[in-house]
Amino acid sequence: MSLARTLIDVRPLRTSPVFRRLLIGRTVSVLGSFMTMVTVMYQVWDLTHSAVWSGAVGLAQALPMVGVGLFAGSWVDRGDRRRIFLVATVGQAVCVLLLAVQGFTGGVPVAGILALVAAGSCFGAVGGPAAGVFVPRLLPKEQVAAGLALNQVTGQAMMLLGPALGGLFLGWFGIGVCYLLDALSFGLAFYGAFGLPALPPEGEPAxxxxxxxxxxxxxxxxxxxxxxxxxxxxxxxxxxxxxxxxxxxxxxxxxxxxxxxxxxxxxxxxxxxxxxxxxxxxxxxxxxxxxxxxxxxxxxxxxxxxxxxxxxxxxxxxxxxxxxxxxxxxxxxxxxxxxxxxxxxxxxxxxxxxxxxxxxxxxxxxxxxxxxxxxxxxxxxxxxxxxxxxxxxxxxxxxxxxxxxxxxxxxx
Missing domain, CATH: 1.20.1250.20 (MFS general substrate transporter like domains)
Structure with missing residues (x-):
């Protein structure tokens, strides 16, 4: 077996400029999200020194994803997935921007920080199912697995890099800058999806x-x-x-x-x-x-x-x-x-x-x-x-x- 066939299949990057833009935007956005994850954990711990409040960060992220997810999926299957993803991306960016504002100004209680995290997670619960149709609609069937592998490897690389960068930037620039960088990263995600064609459901809407x-x-x-x-x-x-x-x-x-x-x-x-x-x-x-x-x-x-x-x-x-x-x-x-x-x-x-x-x-x-x-x-x-x-x-x-x-x- 040749080395070229063993390495990750990059055909989607060559054959689909739209997928390439999406991947770049998604990668930068995932990097920013992991930086925010570290920043939220640090800020909550710094304010409370409580393991209970620190654990509540995970609940603020997970519960909206579970509670909103299935209804969001039904909504996604009734409309233009591109438009829904763009709206969800703007919503996530606004939530992180508000986190940045409170990071610069201070004075927001921990419950308010968790409320913004939960609101961002709600928008993520909508954007995720919408983005789930992009790869199979943009790539030939024989390249779908390769496209998903590219999403996976870039996501995991950002999982390694994001927390480390978040820790460094926290020490150098403080909480507000880390949140602001994540808010700006959603701009690339928005740009990556903006050039997509309309993507209504194929077949009977939900x-x-x-x-x-x-x-x-x-x-x-x-x-x-x-x-x-x-x-x-x-x-x-x-x-x-x-x-x-x-x-x-x-x-x-x-x-x-x-x-x-x-x-x-x-x-x-x-x-x-x-x-x-x-x-x-x-x-x-x-x-x-x-x-x-x-x-x-x-x-x-x-x-x-x-x-x-x-x-x-x-x-x-x-x-x-x-x-x-x-x-x-x-x-x-x-x-x-x-x-x-x-x-x-x-x-x-x-x-x-x-x-x-x-x-x-x-x-x-x-x-x-x-x-x-x-x-x-x-x-x-x-x-x-x-x-x-x-x-x-x-x-x-x-x-x-x-x-x-x-x-x-x-x-x-």
Whole structure:
């Protein structure tokens, strides 16, 4: 196999100037969002010195995403996705701009900061499903997986770079400047989408209100391939999410060394970036279901082994493997959702995928913490990883269409 086919497939960058602009705008905006995430956490902690208030930042981000998501998906499937995305982008930019104003002026209570974070998350819950239709509408079907991999690798790279830059800029320029830079980054996201053609739903538009939401849920219940993809993601995140266990494992196994703890998350991200950068052969394979199942099972197995090891270097290596497997699984799952869902339903299904991606890790961290409280961090990791492998094996065994990739967008 040639090196060119192993490296990430960049054909979408060459063949679609519109996708290229979108990717640049999205990358800069994601960088700004991670800078804001660090800035909000720092400001809330600086004002309160309370772990409860710090934890409330995550809830302010996640709850609106879950509460607004499905209704937003129904709205997206009734209108011009381009216009909806532009409105949502402006809304997010205004929320961050208000954060910047309070960062320069001060005097806003913590509840007000969290309210602005929650408002921005509401706009994000609308913009995400709208953006979910861009790649399959702009690229030929054989390039959709490559386009999603490019989104993934740039997003993960910004996940590594954004918090580090946020910390540096906080020290150099202060809170207000960090928020302001994020607000400006939405300008590039807006520019990237502004040149798109109108993107109304292909087929019958969604019914209004709850009826449209129920139509989307009926599709998910009836389409075994898309349903299996989302269940696989839930199995990986709810059953074996390791982040909340890292401090305890570090204390139990690695003498509570803060340097080791910092490397745990970095190792997962490094694995993800590396695997996505070398995903060309995987995205060209045309078997996203099989890749997703293997990736999710490898994620669970690597984390179970991580729970057993006493060597920090072996542990970091296993986390790199877990991060790589998870990245390939995510790219494959998103490919399944966006190529197997009819366009008229894609906003609602993308919203459901977004909710799973938001809620799953939070529930997984809660599960891990509860099990560790009853037993130990190692037990929580090992049992969670094994349960993940068993759940993925069940999904694969009960959904042959997911394994062999034979299903089409209309198959149940």
């Amino acid at each position: 019914r209004a209100g709850l009826h449209g939401v129920l139509d989307g849920l009926r599709f998910l219940a009836g389409n075994r391939v898309v349903r299996g993809a989302l269940i696989t993601d839930l199995a990986a995140t709810v059953l074996s999410m390791p982040v909340s266990l890292f401090p305890l494992i570090n204390a139990e196994r690695f003498d509570d060394d803060p340097r080791t703890l910092g490397l745990f998350l970095s190792a997962v991200a490094v694995g993800g970036v590396t695997a996505t950068a070398l995903s060309g052969s995987v995205t060209r394979l045309g078997r996203p279901g099989l890749v997703m199942l293997c990736g999710a099972a490898t994620w669970g197995a690597a984390l179970a082994l991580f729970g057993l090891t006493t060597s920090p270097w072996v542990g970091l290596g296993l986390l790199v493997v877990a991060g790589a497997a998870d990245a390939l699984s995510v790219v494959s799952r998103t490919t399944i959702v966006q190529t197997r869902t009819p366009d008229a339903l894609l906003g609602r299904v993308t919203a459901a995928e977004q909710i799973v991606g938001q809620a799953g890790p939070h529930l997984g961290n809660l599960r891990g913490g509860l099990v560790a409280g009853w037993s130990s961090g190692a037990t929580a990791l090992v049992t969670g990883g094994l349960l993940c492998v068993l759940a993925v094996a069940y999904v694969g065994a009960s959904t042959p269409q997911l394994r062999d990739g034979a299903a089409t967008a209309d198959e149940a």
